[in-house]
Amino acid sequence: MDNFAYSIIAAVSKNGGIGYKGDLPWRLKKEMAYFNRITTQVNRENTQNAVIMGRNTWQSIPDKYRPLKGRINVVISKTLNSVPEGILLYPKLTEALKDLYSNDCVEKCWIIGGTGLYNEAINDKNCKYLYITKINQEFVCDTFFPDFDPNNFEEIFEPYIPKDIQEENGIQYEFKVFKRL
Template identity: 35%
Template structure:
């Protein structure tokens, strides 16, 4: 069978891969960047977003669960074992998993409504949307194949960091022999995978500059 494939989605500062400050995002007002995140994670049917409990808490209650995607939240306080189906349909409450491995096991076994051949039996894409602890857990798994990185060129002071340096020279690269190699894909490859054009070059919203990138493990 095709292994279930994980795509990490993150916005991180170019200088030091900063992703968070004081329990929230370091920046505000990146409306188009958030719209990109929403489109990409919703496109197609049956997608899932996996997040840590602190990231779930950081989402304003009126915006969660994130609409149009199966939300899976990971916390050590949740019951061990295979998560239960959410109570009121896929959009009403999140799936509660006690580990990332249990979240993936749930997605592998989850009810299929199409005859998709994917190892994710729900047929959709599986996105890991943070925060740092859950990105770290995901990057230790062979299933982590891809990172959709919004590289924030403007600098922000952060207290939470993406645990992998992608094109960032000021963060020491992992030099261990069996460490996977990550390569940046072309804009055309990126567009083909997300199913829409990728805005070219550095984008500006307010005073913040950023760039959309796709990296894959080789």
């Protein structure tokens, strides 16, 4: 089942937070540009990446940015009955991954939130990489990234990802990549 390999991407505050009241607790344009670049870039012509998100994450994206451009948008929800045309809706992550990877036009799949999907993915051996932006500050949050066993992942260095500490609006952060062992 290695052909169902997929990755997580998340920005996580020092206290583990990823959201507050359906929004990001911070405004980091360069970090958002990184997210867009990583989840959009492909190596094969005529392919796109899929961004997979839960209902709350989908609903938290401002209308003017929905759907996320240049990517196949997938919503996982047992309660939503419909989504706008062109958006894929599945009740389960496993069903979405199976369909996406049977489509030659899909290059990579990215889990982009929220907590429930992150938790499911971290505990799935097919989730091979965690792209974590570690925000070196605490924020008031009501949504959190799940803890993961550091014994299951090792930090790796990708040549296309900045290694130094970034700073924006007085907030320092680092881009980290972890590979499942």
